[in-house]
Amino acid sequence: MKWAGWCILVAGLAGCAGAKKVELKKEAIGRFRVGVPEAVKAASRSQRIYGVRVEAAQLGAWALRMAELGEKVVSRPTMASGVEAVWYRQASDLILEARQVRGETAVTIVRDAPEGKEAVAERLSGDVLAAYVEGTAAGFCIGPGAIRMGPSLSESVRMVWKGIGNSVRVEFSTQTVTSPDTKTFMDVDEERGFAGLAGGSFAVLRERNRTVAGMAGREIWITIGLPGKEPQVRFTWHFAGVGREGTKPKIDIVGKSGTTDQAALEAAWEAMLPSIETVPVK
Amino acid sequence: MAKKHTVDWNKVDEFLAGLETTEKHEIEVRREAIPLVFVPGIMGTHLRRPGTDGKGEDADELPNLRWSTDTGWMLSNLIFACSDGARRRSLLVGTPDQSFDPNYLEVDEDSPPGDGFRGIMEDYHKFLKVLREHDWGLLSKYFVLPVYAVGYNWSDDVKNAGTYLAKRIDAIIEESRKVTGLCEKVILISHSMGGLVTRTASEISGAQGKVAGIIHGVQPVTGAPGAYWRMKAGFEGFNSLGLVQRALGNDGPKVTAVLGNIPGGLQLMPNKVYQTTNQESEWLTVTVDGNAVKKLPENGDPYAEIYRIKAIVHPKKGENPSQNIYWGLVDPELLNPEKLSPEGGDAHDAMSSELDKAWDMYLQNLKLAETLHDELCPKGGVPKQHPHTLTMTGIGHKSVSVIEMRVESNWVRSEPYPNQGFRGFFTDAAGKDWQAVLQDPAEIGDGTVPWSSGAALETAERPKPGDVRLEAEHQPAYEDKAVQAWAIEAVTAMVKQRYHEQRKGQ
Numbered sequence: 001m002k003w004a005g006w007c008i009l010v011a012g013l014a015g016c017a018g019a020k021k022v023e024l025k026k027e028a029i030g031r032f033r034v035g036v037p038e039a040v041k042a043a044s045r046s047q048r049i050y051g052v053r054v055e056a057a058q059l060g061a062w063a064l065r066m067a068e069l070g071e072k073v074v075s076r077p078t079m080a081s082g083v084e085a086v087w088y089r090q091a092s093d094l095i096l097e098a099r100q101v102r103g104e105t106a107v108t109i110v111r112d113a114p115e116g117k118e119a120v121a122e123r124l125s126g127d128v129l130a131a132y133v134e135g136t137a138a139g140f141c142i143g144p145g146a147i148r149m150g151p152s153l154s155e156s157v158r159m160v161w162k163g164i165g166n167s168v169r170v171e172f173s174t175q176t177v178t179s180p181d182t183k184t185f186m187d188v189d190e191e192r193g194f195a196g197l198a199g200g201s202f203a204v205l206r207e208r209n210r211t212v213a214g215m216a217g218r219e220i221w222i223t224i225g226l227p228g229k230e231p232q233v234r235f236t237w238h239f240a241g242v243g244r245e246g247t248k249p250k251i252d253i254v255g256k257s258g259t260t261d262q263a264a265l266e267a268a269w270e271a272m273l274p275s276i277e278t279v280p281v282k
Numbered sequence: 283m284a285k286k287h288t289v290d291w292n293k294v295d296e297f298l299a300g301l302e303t304t305e306k307h308e309i310e311v312r313r314e315a316i317p318l319v320f321v322p323g324i325m326g327t328h329l330r331r332p333g334t335d336g337k338g339e340d341a342d343e344l345p346n347l348r349w350s351t352d353t354g355w356m357l358s359n360l361i362f363a364c365s366d367g368a369r370r371r372s373l374l375v376g377t378p379d380q381s382f383d384p385n386y387l388e389v390d391e392d393s394p395p396g397d398g399f400r401g402i403m404e405d406y407h408k409f410l411k412v413l414r415e416h417d418w419g420l421l422s423k424y425f426v427l428p429v430y431a432v433g434y435n436w437s438d439d440v441k442n443a444g445t446y447l448a449k450r451i452d453a454i455i456e457e458s459r460k461v462t463g464l465c466e467k468v469i470l471i472s473h474s475m476g477g478l479v480t481r482t483a484s485e486i487s488g489a490q491g492k493v494a495g496i497i498h499g500v501q502p503v504t505g506a507p508g509a510y511w512r513m514k515a516g517f518e519g520f521n522s523l524g525l526v527q528r529a530l531g532n533d534g535p536k537v538t539a540v541l542g543n544i545p546g547g548l549q550l551m552p553n554k555v556y557q558t559t560n561q562e563s564e565w566l567t568v569t570v571d572g573n574a575v576k577k578l579p580e581n582g583d584p585y586a587e588i589y590r591i592k593a594i595v596h597p598k599k600g601e602n603p604s605q606n607i608y609w610g611l612v613d614p615e616l617l618n619p620e621k622l623s624p625e626g627g628d629a630h631d632a633m634s635s636e637l638d639k640a641w642d643m644y645l646q647n648l649k650l651a652e653t654l655h656d657e658l659c660p661k662g663g664v665p666k667q668h669p670h671t672l673t674m675t676g677i678g679h680k681s682v683s684v685i686e687m688r689v690e691s692n693w694v695r696s697e698p699y700p701n702q703g704f705r706g707f708f709t710d711a712a713g714k715d716w717q718a719v720l721q722d723p724a725e726i727g728d729g730t731v732p733w734s735s736g737a738a739l740e741t742a743e744r745p746k747p748g749d750v751r752l753e754a755e756h757q758p759a760y761e762d763k764a765v766q767a768w769a770i771e772a773v774t775a776m777v778k779q780r781y782h783e784q785r786k787g788q
Binding site: 043044046048050051052053090091092093095110111112113114120123124127149150152153154156158160171175176177178181182183184189190191194197198200224226229232234244254256 | 341358532623624625636
């Protein structure tokens with residue numbers, strides 16, 4: 001069963017009179033599941049586990065990619081059965097790309113390695129590919145399925161959605177940490193200073209603690225107007241993460257739009273945040 | 283109809299054949315073009331991904347224009363983005379799998395570049411307009427002074443930027459020759475890091491013969507301890523720096539994730555001949571109760587004693603006294619924020635560790651910095667500079683000439699990288715906790731470069747207007763009226779020099 005495409009109805013602005021209902025679809029990414037408005041489209045997504053970038057690609061993408069790499073390819077290692085792989089050089093880096101078709105999905109990995117440590121990278125990447133399970137509701141989600149490994153100390157995800165109004169853009173990202181990140185999106189000094197130096201306006205629209213999926217985070221809404229440009233709003237929610245715990249990465253959710261699309265951003269925001277939930281590890 | 287003749291300006295006194303008295307003659311004096319070529323400082327050039335026109339985004343939703351000083355761009359891509367070290371690194375260095383690649387970025391300019399203005403920071407245009415609109419008086423009878431700008435990939439090795447500039451000088455001379463018929467040399471005007479680039483182009487990349495002179499403004503000739511300060515603590519507050527300088531981040535992790543991965547950033551560090559404003563070669567001190575208990579570099583080599591030492595900001599548990607060297611330039615954990623230390627992880631975490639690779643790449647970039655420093659400012663030798671050089675050093679603003687880490691007792695602190703600050707933690711033999719706190723800038727310079735570095739090319743024998751020290755801030759130095767007046771006088775002096783060279787013996 002695929003998580004992407006599941007649709008549910010969530011009452012946005014729960015508890016508020018006259019709240020607007022936003023129809024949500026669920027996207028599973030990394031260790032989390034996020035409800036996003038039906039109208040939005042994923043503009044990009046990326047996932048890393050054990051430092052290996054892993055993606056669910058289209059079936060025909062490999063041939064195009066190989067054509068693109070062309071003479072950069074330095075070797076074609078033999079990995080597990082059904083795995084196609086190449087090492088290529090990019091400037092001083094040696095990079096492994098491999099893919100394996102699993103059901104309707106071409107799972108691809110990208111991993112660099114220092115010279116002489118190619119075998120370790122191949123083993124690590126091979127293990128990541130082998131841990132892919134199609135249609136699962138548990139693990140480290142990459143779209144149509146998940147990697148059933150870890151949690152690792154080096155996990156990160158990033159997903160960007162667009163499609164509401166002309167300017168709404170929402171980004172969800174996580175990153176494991178060695179110690180809690182108590183700085184990112186925790187104050188607005190940099191933003192206020194920027195607006196001042198640029199001769200613009202700055203205002204804080206909301207600043208409060210907000211718990212999402214049981215995680216105590218910080219929510220800040222600001223607006224910045226630059227001379228001659230439409231004022232922009234930015235909503236952020238930041239969870240600092242727990243040091244060296246794969247299932248408790250720092251989380252940043254960033255919503256941006258022009259002020260003309262602020263209402264649409266607000267509706268999406270208030271629907272998305274309460275919808276976030278963690279995905280079981282196994 | 284008059285018969286037309288063209289005579290180069292410097293040959294008007296020579297015999298002109300073919301002037302039959304039966305015909306009318308029209309003689310045009312051909313003026314010589316001496317292009318004024320402005321070369322900006324670090325972060326002053328707009329950069330894009332090669333193969334794009336700088337518009338739109340890539341598959342990872344990162345902008346194809348990877349660096350711009352446009353406020354709208356900075357708002358979208360730095361201030362409003364998830365602007366931690368990882369984000370900044372991905373913009374300027376690449377994905378976590380990528381190390382520095384000199385071909386990762388290129389100047390965002392037209393093809394051909396034309397006057398080059400599009401590729402550089404808009405704030406510079408104010409000064410370029412002043413140059414372009416200046417009335418050069420009598421000199422205009424003999425010379426045309428078109429104004430160009432040459433941006434460069436400031437993330438790359440300055441040597442590559444110097445080679446690029448040398449090629450652009452050839453192209454500009456060629457273009458100017460097509461317009462005026464006569465052009466042999468340019469005058470270079472540099473800002474900050476552009477000084478290293480112009481000296482490299484002239485003295486290492488072979489362009490010296492095509493350069494009539496170089497005018498340097500606020501150049502970190504022997505480097506700037508401020509660059510060390512910013513790697514440890516982030517760029518200082520908004521009150522003391524311009525918008526663009528601030529854009530790399532307000533804490534050490536953000537700045538290290540970029541500058542620690544690009545040779546261009548490392549080339550701004552103090553070199554082996556750097557001297558403080560007190561003329562001392564030790565520029566990094568650890569102090570207790572006002573007394574220096576450590577002064578580095580002891581042997582005059584900051585590479586061996588500071589830059590190649592891994593910074594470890596917390597003491598190892600139970601180690602009394604602790605041996606961690608917190609003053610090393612770079613904390614390896616900050617170089618690639620998306621690839622963490624595997625300490626405490628499982629077997630796959632151990633396989634995934636790449637701290638060694640990030641450190642090795644840093645050392646490779648550092649080697650490029652050291653090579654450039656040794657060539658431009660050889661220890662025991664004379665700094666390389668063009669024979670016709672004039673320098674302007676900024677003064678009047680608090681700058682870092684000496685790094686001071688002040689030791690204080692520590693009861694509660696644990697964050698080594700607060701905004702605009704740094705604390706190195708250690709324990710003494712009795713197991714007591716201490717912190718060495720990085721102190722704010724306290725010496726005189728332009729706010730970034732201490733005067734001792736900016737003035738390191740000064741000599742007494744310069745022609746007027748000579749090397750000067752003016753009250754000017756680093757980033758907007760050329761927006762200052764006094765600096766503009768000096769620069770115009772410097773251009774005038776160099777053009778006159780050219781006049782006398784060409785008229786020698788006549």
